[in-house]
Amino acid sequence: MAHDQAAVREVLEAARAEGRTALTAPEGRRICQAYGISTPGEGVATSAEEAVSIAGEIGLPVVLKIVSPDILHKTEAGGVLVGLADLDAVRAGYDRILASASSYDPEASIDGVQVQAMVGAGHEVIIGAVTDPTFGKVVAFGLGGVLVEVLKDVTFRLAPLSGDDALGMLDDIRAAEVLRGVRGAEAADRGALSNMIERVGALVGDFPEIAEVDLNPVFATSEGATAADVRILLDDDPVAAPARLSREEILAGMNRIFKPRAVAVIGASGETGKIGNSVMRNLINGGYRGHIYPINPKAPEILGLPAYPGIADVPGEVDVAVFAIPAKFVPAALEEAGRKGVAGAIMIPSGFAETGNVEGQQEIVEIARKHGVRMLGPNIYGYYYTPENLCATFCTPYDVKGGVALTSQSGGIGMAILGFSRTTGMGVSAIVGVGNKADVDEDDLLTFFEQDDNTNCVAMHLEDLKDGRGFVEAARRMVARKPVIVLKAGRTAMGARAAGSHTGALAGDDKVYDDILRQAGVVRAPGLNDMLEYARALPLMPAPKGENVVIITGAGGSGVLLSDACVDNGLTLMEIPPDLDEAFRAYIPPFGAAGNPVDITGGEPPSTYENTIRLGLADPRVHALVIGYWHTIVTPPMVFAELVAQVVAEERAKGNDKPVVASLAGDTEVEQACDHLFANGVIAYPYTTEKPVAVLGAKYRWARAAGLLRG
């Protein structure tokens, strides 16, 4: 795809020379031509006779449009006439447009009238690009017309993008079916459309000063696509891409922060109730085995450890300095820590940007940067890294080691993570507060966790991203190996965006986040509790090897609800092949139902659960099981739980390792049964048919993003 960048540059420079940020239609068209984006035949006339002559060349009917740098809303100005079908109409139209425009704005400078071949057959779509504050250049695609503007059926991708990604956009709108041709309409030329999207992506990728592009409408027939109207807006001062450290630089810092040989606590205290006391006690009681250096100018020792007046006085090397002092003392102490050569400053203190003290925050960022110190926070509870028994927080130690790393932007959410983890016994590798994210952010943490063998899943609460593209890159690398779960808060607070284009008006913050996080392979959690449950369950489940989900249930009523939940979560209920159906039938009562759900009916003994579950686990065509249990006297909850745990373990030992989730309906004994199942790698919940399936759905979303289910 050869692009004529020089031609684009010439147009942009001319506009800039005139101090314009909106290109005229002919300028837009020239840029489209330079990037191979097809537009209707046209020319600019400066007299009625010239208009007639152009119309004669490009063919009737034509559209006339005013060309003026001062008139942005051409229709309002009476500057557009459509469907002119003979040359007399063209002649009269030219004069009418000029008259309307000059009455609309007598001061407007008029460059002429654009004469354009009228296109209007086929599907009307919109293709555009905007500059998103988080993600930079993104392209947009949607169906044009009134309905889609009302229903906001549009999809976004990072620009530039591949042809395959562009093609994927065509299927990513709700009304995708329309483009394939319904009710006898012809299908759109998908190649031409995706090609045009790709070219728009390349254009804004090549020219950061192009702020917005609107090709609206684009008419797509079965034989091509033409952009009937082009609007391009410039930004004369485009935001530069944020500076980034290399992966090696990030890891050098993160490795010392998460696996420190020595931690200093600046503001360590012997006095209960002080943050500097809590941090000290947590480091000691948590079982951290590196050196702990309390820093306090007034105490010779704290909690039995020798204290130092300043970090400079510590005899050995220090990897991490935890700050537990008021904001006003931080700059001097950070300067000293920087000189000491610490890798990480854990900045617990509040009183920075979150209270309006932006300058104070900028000051410490600069001190940290000067010394090559990575800073976590400020305004955080600290961080946990359980493989090192490291609890550098003012909360309480956490001791259930496991594979999930959780991060939160808010302290309150961090406390919810801690409480939930503790009450469910969730196996955790790390809990990290990122707070104001003055330096270390999710991208740095993803880079560390991706290569951290103690972590096999990451869950992140975030309200914004400092560098959306950095996040996407880090997330993509991680997703290829381990799930990334994101709770994005502020979903419904649509950015009040000053929209200069249709595409801009459609680009609500959350829709852009949603599409791009999905494109990055991230599993987005709809709420806090979902994030926590996904985090708890995903690392315990093996990855599915295919899309065939089978429900086995002792209660028909649960089966219906579990089926609903499977559909809601994008799971595929396997069409059971006849031989497998027959095999299931052999185990269930004649009035039970095979098919899917497999309804083993209510009064069955443990052996019926065992036989059917073993069958599902052993048959290689089945890829995941959803079990619905019904509490009965014949198969009490703990009997069921122990049996299922055992069958799953036995089959796993034979290599039949599949995700198994269960919904337990029964009296309170089912709670203990769920605990037993969870502890044995079977994801089980009482009193809900939705949660186990939602968690399985999350695992599938990751597995698809990681490319594990192709072919």
Place this chain on the structure above:
Amino acid sequence: MAHDQAAVREVLEAARAEGRTALTAPEGRRICQAYGISTPGEGVATSAEEAVSIAGEIGLPVVLKIVSPDILHKTEAGGVLVGLADLDAVRAGYDRILASASSYDPEASIDGVQVQAMVGAGHEVIIGAVTDPTFGKVVAFGLGGVLVEVLKDVTFRLAPLSGDDALGMLDDIRAAEVLRGVRGAEAADRGALSNMIERVGALVGDFPEIAEVDLNPVFATSEGATAADVRILLDDDPVAAPARLSREEILAGMNRIFKPRAVAVIGASGETGKIGNSVMRNLINGGYRGHIYPINPKAPEILGLPAYPGIADVPGEVDVAVFAIPAKFVPAALEEAGRKGVAGAIMIPSGFAETGNVEGQQEIVEIARKHGVRMLGPNIYGYYYTPENLCATFCTPYDVKGGVALTSQSGGIGMAILGFSRTTGMGVSAIVGVGNKADVDEDDLLTFFEQDDNTNCVAMHLEDLKDGRGFVEAARRMVARKPVIVLKAGRTAMGARAAGSHTGALAGDDKVYDDILRQAGVVRAPGLNDMLEYARALPLMPAPKGENVVIITGAGGSGVLLSDACVDNGLTLMEIPPDLDEAFRAYIPPFGAAGNPVDITGGEPPSTYENTIRLGLADPRVHALVIGYWHTIVTPPMVFAELVAQVVAEERAKGNDKPVVASLAGDTEVEQACDHLFANGVIAYPYTTEKPVAVLGAKYRWARAAGLLRG
């Protein structure tokens, strides 16, 4: 609205006489005229010259359409020509249509060619009616065209319906804004559209044999609406409306069933593990104070109570007979119970319709009906009614009395209800299994609970409705006073409906259920756990008196998530008036944020929570509070919980009784704090920002349906 029923009857009888179930276009048009539904000027021509003459009368351009009872799909048959703009084209078109039609189906009987004024300006909508298997006649409204057929943006109501209900349908589609005129398009004439919907509703209400009506497209301009195409399908054997008992008859039976003076257990047993033993023990241990009569031909006494060989041998009157015997013995025992004059037969045994034994079920239905016995089940766990300490089930007694009555169609779901209730200490008035619903169904139970002062909320799990209209009527009566929560299982299993019309094709089962349950004022729960949580929380909350919701949070991070949840649940975040904003600001730190959420920030003492919460409760402009708590040393969880419970109680005593829900983020102590709050009428959940708001949203949905929030 005068309707010419005689004219309709004449058309229908003519069709019936010819054995046709599809009306021709002219017949459809005649019916429309009789009901005041406007159609374009037209006539039927039986020669090309006649076509020309009609076209001359009604004006050009015209549309020509084949008229044949044998050709349903006119376009496919080449039987439609549009946009004929001169009389020569009409003449040629007539011949072309006849030729196409006879080559499409040489056997087709051709009545002529319809010549119709071409309408096409304005908004294209679809108005129709179908016969739903559950709800009978329902009307449908949607925007026409490709996009809506793809996006299924359509809404349903029971027919007949009022003009107001019809008007409401115009706002109930996702693309409602389109009809109000967007992008310079004119608004549709809402009166004309709602009027047409109302007339279609009246038509199918008056003529049960009209199975489906399709007005598609209808063109709506700012000055009226015209049905351009009419399709009407008949059902020569319409299903009769189900027979219904009067409210008094239902209550007579239900009162004896729920408040029995004597209960007989047919199949009572002294042997542990038998259902007849469990039922006996549960009646006795549950504390039921009426007479209990064990029926068993082989034992003189059971569990210390004198037993009787048959129910006929019982000396006193018996209100309820609980059946705990195999299906095959049921008919004879039921006959005996009927003769004894029991009011209710609690039919626990399985082995009826659910195992394919439809005849056996029909047999016992007839026995019950003959004796005027109301039968619950068969295939159920029984029923609880706590105000009478009545546990007529084979589960275990339930003793937390309260205001919620729960019913389930599935035994498994019933067990989940029991377990959840017990573990959360939910106050329950009744738990009822309806199983196969051979007789007693949700309508009967709603009729009882509506007038039962022990019940102030009903939650129902259902998979289908025997009599959708009966349910809607009973639910509407109840909703005016108490919330009705419904979990409808089988949401995603769209009925494979053989569609004879566009409207029929759009009428997926769940969309019809969803619209009509909403119209009935029912709060639909998206899942099992939601139903249970709504049931637990709704009776504890006072009804809100207005839409102004205020969030007060100690953690900004929770505030963002709580705001998301409010928007998701259709709640209105109050625009805080300046004086109230100032009053909040007086209590919070300068870097906190007033507005809504009110962010009191993290490190605040109990008094800040107290002052701001009291302010929200006392100000009459605030109607509900959502509190976000963040666990800190300064305000520990139980301090917060006790404080909030006390403030809420104090303000309640002053008449400031408002719904208060809370989300607690913190370490595990927050769980106990939530229990304390719940016990004191503050709906509180740990580790989730979604659940408390979802429950508040459910309360609001009910309050709106009950008409409590108008003006």
